[in-house]
Amino acid sequence: MNINKNILFVDDEVNILKSLKRLFMDEDFNVYTASSAKEGFEILSEDEFAVVVSDQRMPEITGTEFLMKVRELYPDTVRIILTGYADINAVINAINEAGAYRYITKPWNDIEIVQSIKEAAYRYHLTKENKYLNELTKKQNEELQKWSKELEYYVQIHTIDIAKRDKEIKKLKDKLNTISTNLLASFEKLIFLRSTNIAAHSERVAFISSEMAKKNSLSEEDIESIRVAGLLHDIGKIGLSDIILFKDLEELSTEEKNQYKTHPTNGQLIIGQIEDLNKVSILIRHHHENFDGSGFPDKLKGDAIPIGARIISLADRFERYSRYNEIDDSMKKIWLSVGKDFDKELFQVLEKVIFEHKHHLFSSEDLIEAALPIKDLMPGFVISRDVISSSGLIIIKKDTTLTEKHIELLSNSFYDDASKISIHVYKKRAKWQ
Numbered sequence: 001m002n003i004n005k006n007i008l009f010v011d012d013e014v015n016i017l018k019s020l021k022r023l024f025m026d027e028d029f030n031v032y033t034a035s036s037a038k039e040g041f042e043i044l045s046e047d048e049f050a051v052v053v054s055d056q057r058m059p060e061i062t063g064t065e066f067l068m069k070v071r072e073l074y075p076d077t078v079r080i081i082l083t084g085y086a087d088i089n090a091v092i093n094a095i096n097e098a099g100a101y102r103y104i105t106k107p108w109n110d111i112e113i114v115q116s117i118k119e120a121a122y123r124y125h126l127t128k129e130n131k132y133l134n135e136l137t138k139k140q141n142e143e144l145q146k147w148s149k150e151l152e153y154y155v156q157i158h159t160i161d162i163a164k165r166d167k168e169i170k171k172l173k174d175k176l177n178t179i180s181t182n183l184l185a186s187f188e189k190l191i192f193l194r195s196t197n198i199a200a201h202s203e204r205v206a207f208i209s210s211e212m213a214k215k216n217s218l219s220e221e222d223i224e225s226i227r228v229a230g231l232l233h234d235i236g237k238i239g240l241s242d243i244i245l246f247k248d249l250e251e252l253s254t255e256e257k258n259q260y261k262t263h264p265t266n267g268q269l270i271i272g273q274i275e276d277l278n279k280v281s282i283l284i285r286h287h288h289e290n291f292d293g294s295g296f297p298d299k300l301k302g303d304a305i306p307i308g309a310r311i312i313s314l315a316d317r318f319e320r321y322s323r324y325n326e327i328d329d330s331m332k333k334i335w336l337s338v339g340k341d342f343d344k345e346l347f348q349v350l351e352k353v354i355f356e357h358k359h360h361l362f363s364s365e366d367l368i369e370a371a372l373p374i375k376d377l378m379p380g381f382v383i384s385r386d387v388i389s390s391s392g393l394i395i396i397k398k399d400t401t402l403t404e405k406h407i408e409l410l411s412n413s414f415y416d417d418a419s420k421i422s423i424h425v426y427k428k429r430a431k432w433q
């Protein structure tokens with residue numbers, strides 16, 4: 001900001017004006033003089049002035065009246081009244097009515113008057129600067145307000161946009177979830193249609209596995225993957241023939257065993273097609289691996305077997321044993337395989353889960369399946385699996401209630417190897433504690 005150096009002296013005595021001009025000759029001011037109020041106003045109208053000094057006693061108008069008018073027209077210009085000693089009333093008026101900054105008495109002290117004018121000019125400069133800064137702040141505030149309003153508007157628009165996109169993403173996710181849930185239900189249905197036994201087995205394996213996963217403090221996502229893998233772990237069996245599906249593992253020929261062993265990889269192949277179920281498909285692949293590396297399909301060992309697969313393997317074995325054995329006996333049989341097929345820590349987790357849920361898992365009213373030699377069959381037993389001859393013919397269908405005639409038919413059909421054959425029937429599960 002430029003400093004205004006214009007000062008105006010108004011006095012009807014030309015000599016005084018001359019001496020003032022002389023006095024300020026060496027100072028850094030643009031000095032103007034006027035010998036009447038009229039001339040003074042003319043000069044003031046041509047430029048901006050920092051200071052106006054007016055004599056009090058002039059013929060047409062008093063200094064106070066002149067400065068009052070100056071105040072009205074140029075409020076920022078600093079006003080000083082020049083007066084004689086005796087004129088104290090004029091000084092008071094000038095200060096009160098014309099807002100004079102100060103008064104200077106005649107005759108003046110040169111140093112004092114120069115100093116006073118300098119201070120007055122500085123005051124003018126400060127007032128102007130202050131005004132300028134105020135204006136600037138006001139302008140900046142207005143701009144800030146405008147920006148903040150615009151920002152608010154954009155944020156609002158953006159928020160609406162984000163909310164809209166969130167909604168769309170949620171909709172898509174919901175849709176995907178529904179598809180996944182429906183697919184899962186279809187797979188379960190498929191297993192159920194192929195074999196109600198495998199379906200029931202899978203459901204129990206899923207329950208025991210997910211409970212074990214929870215006990216092992218796995219993440220929510222892992223627990224869910226393990227539950228789903230439990231439900232679908234034997235889905236690869238749907239392509240196996242009835243003979244392989246319904247015979248006990250120990251009764252299968254080498255060729256049949258080899259076919260049986262394809263079910264984990266076939267299961268992975270089916271489930272792995274769905275991107276969301278990729279993790280699940282890995283668990284399915286490895287649910288027949290053994291802890292010592294003697295399992296299939298990849299002969300993985302120890303911790304190299306995914307923990308979910310190790311859990312399902314234990315739950316699977318327990319579920320199979322407990323169909324024909326009481327709980328304690330099933331656990332004992334599994335204990336014998338700890339270190340070989342299973343790891344000890346997970347066995348202990350299984351023990352806890354079974355102990356906590358045995359009443360839920362096995363009510364005393366449950367029917368259990370038993371494989372009995374022909375000589376132990378009794379009329380009234382219900383056949384739990386189709387009885388198939390060595391040539392593949394169904395001799396007695398599942399769910400048939402045995403009569404003496406049926407038992408006789410079986411004895412005759414398997415006359416040669418009756419002692420090796422077991423017939424699957426339903427028995428009521430013994431109440432255990």
Ligand SMILES: [Fe+2]
Nearest residue numbers: 233234287288
């Ligand atoms: Fe299996």
Ligand SMILES: [Fe+2]
Nearest residue numbers: 201233234316
């Ligand atoms: Fe299984």
